[in-house]
Amino acid sequence: MKKSFAVVGGGILGMMIAYRLAQEKYNVILFEAGNRLGGLTSPWELNGITWDKFYHVISSSDHHLLSLLKELNLEKEISWVETKTGFFTEGRLYSISNTLEFLKFPPLSFFDKIRLGFTIFIASRIKNWKKLERISVESWLVKWSGKKTFKKIWLPLLRSKLGENYQETSAAFIWATIQRMYNARHSSHKKEMFGYVNGGYSRILNRFTTLLNEKKVEMKIGFTVKKVETVKNKKLKIFFENQKEMIVDAVVLTIPSPMASSISTNLSSEEKNRLNGIKYLGVICASILTKKPLSDYYVTNITEEGFPFTGVIEMSALVDKKYFGGHSLVYLPKYLAADDPMFSLSDEKIKNDFLVSLGKIHHKLNTSDIICFKVARAKFVFALSTLNYSENLPPVRSSVPGVFILNSAHIVNGTLNVNETIGLVRNKLDEIINNSSH
Numbered sequence: 001m002k003k004s005f006a007v008v009g010g011g012i013l014g015m016m017i018a019y020r021l022a023q024e025k026y027n028v029i030l031f032e033a034g035n036r037l038g039g040l041t042s043p044w045e046l047n048g049i050t051w052d053k054f055y056h057v058i059s060s061s062d063h064h065l066l067s068l069l070k071e072l073n074l075e076k077e078i079s080w081v082e083t084k085t086g087f088f089t090e091g092r093l094y095s096i097s098n099t100l101e102f103l104k105f106p107p108l109s110f111f112d113k114i115r116l117g118f119t120i121f122i123a124s125r126i127k128n129w130k131k132l133e134r135i136s137v138e139s140w141l142v143k144w145s146g147k148k149t150f151k152k153i154w155l156p157l158l159r160s161k162l163g164e165n166y167q168e169t170s171a172a173f174i175w176a177t178i179q180r181m182y183n184a185r186h187s188s189h190k191k192e193m194f195g196y197v198n199g200g201y202s203r204i205l206n207r208f209t210t211l212l213n214e215k216k217v218e219m220k221i222g223f224t225v226k227k228v229e230t231v232k233n234k235k236l237k238i239f240f241e242n243q244k245e246m247i248v249d250a251v252v253l254t255i256p257s258p259m260a261s262s263i264s265t266n267l268s269s270e271e272k273n274r275l276n277g278i279k280y281l282g283v284i285c286a287s288i289l290t291k292k293p294l295s296d297y298y299v300t301n302i303t304e305e306g307f308p309f310t311g312v313i314e315m316s317a318l319v320d321k322k323y324f325g326g327h328s329l330v331y332l333p334k335y336l337a338a339d340d341p342m343f344s345l346s347d348e349k350i351k352n353d354f355l356v357s358l359g360k361i362h363h364k365l366n367t368s369d370i371i372c373f374k375v376a377r378a379k380f381v382f383a384l385s386t387l388n389y390s391e392n393l394p395p396v397r398s399s400v401p402g403v404f405i406l407n408s409a410h411i412v413n414g415t416l417n418v419n420e421t422i423g424l425v426r427n428k429l430d431e432i433i434n435n436s437s438h
Helices: 012-023 063-071 099-103 110-125 129-134 137-145 147-168 171-183 200-214 257-263 269-276 347-361 418-434
Strands: 004-008 027-032 043-046 049-052 078-082 085-089 092-095 193-197 218-221 225-230 236-240 245-248 250-253 280-290 299-302 311-314 328-337 370-383 403-405
Touching: 004 012, 004 236, 004 245, 012 027, 012 200, 012 418, 043 200, 043 280, 043 370, 049 200, 063 418, 099 110, 110 137, 110 147, 110 171, 129 171, 137 147, 137 171, 147 171, 147 280, 147 299, 147 328, 193 200, 200 218, 225 257, 236 250, 250 257, 257 269, 257 370, 280 347, 347 370
Parallel strands: 004 027, 004 250, 027 218, 085 299, 250 403
Antiparallel strands: 043 049, 078 193, 085 092, 225 236, 236 245, 280 328, 280 370, 299 311, 311 328
């Protein structure tokens, strides 16, 4: 008989692992603590409109994601759109959507712009990213862009994404960020092209769930794993908070590393220390449905101090407004440490603070234009790319036979996005299968 695998965590990563294991004819059970599959790609409702709870986009270079969408027969449902980018600095909103606009960008001198452009070019050509793990992101950017450009452009962007954690972040972080941005430019037209599936991730997840059913994957929703321990005959017993138990041959934990450490009772102290040593950043993300658009920019970067959110993502500058009932959808994300006090703020407090600051960028925005305002929170979103990060990362195969830990922290040469998450499965699945024998 084929072995039984339990996959803990029903986000895209867990769904993908379960799907691939089922294709190999293993008996697979997928456990999700929440009320539906999808994790950070889950949709929700805004005044009758269903769309993604957190913002997502497809790049033309997202080969792993595009391959999955082809398997789901959704490849032809992708709409590709040329997008524009804004910059809010010195109290003004600028467009830097093409080379000419970049060259006209007032806050930097011509020489500073040349150095900034050269920095991006250099990062796009670097292949050996591991060397960058030994260099701080600040020292690398100052070296190539200069102190003035670092202070004026890079530092505010780093702080908005990482807070003061940027000081312990390696240059591999900015390399991965630039790589994804650079690759987003369409290979033939040299324009920034992004895509989305008609209907958003709700459509993708529904199709994916159907595929898992077809592959006989058993899906358990609302099951929170409390403990995993080794029992007789080298089997593994899973204990759930609802007092239920289950015995399986192997377990793949896709949950955040500190959670994986806490429920895996037989891990060595060294493994637990390494898992708990991974620093995560979370996000508070407001979704706003408005009567009219704010701008033509899909992304507006903010380099001014004092804003409570990282940037402005105007999804309706990318997605056809018919999916939003003719209205506009805007995301206001704020990345912060999992223990940040901001997580305990009420939705009403966040709403007031965010709207006041948004009005400083878009002066014509009125409260009467706001149809719906909702706040989403996630405390473990991505692992911080600290110095020598990949060297300190615990292996996927744990010291406990049959227990594997694979999560977004294992993305060592890219930024957190759905494509990189799917790529983990392609790169690590054989290791899991080949080492699942007790």
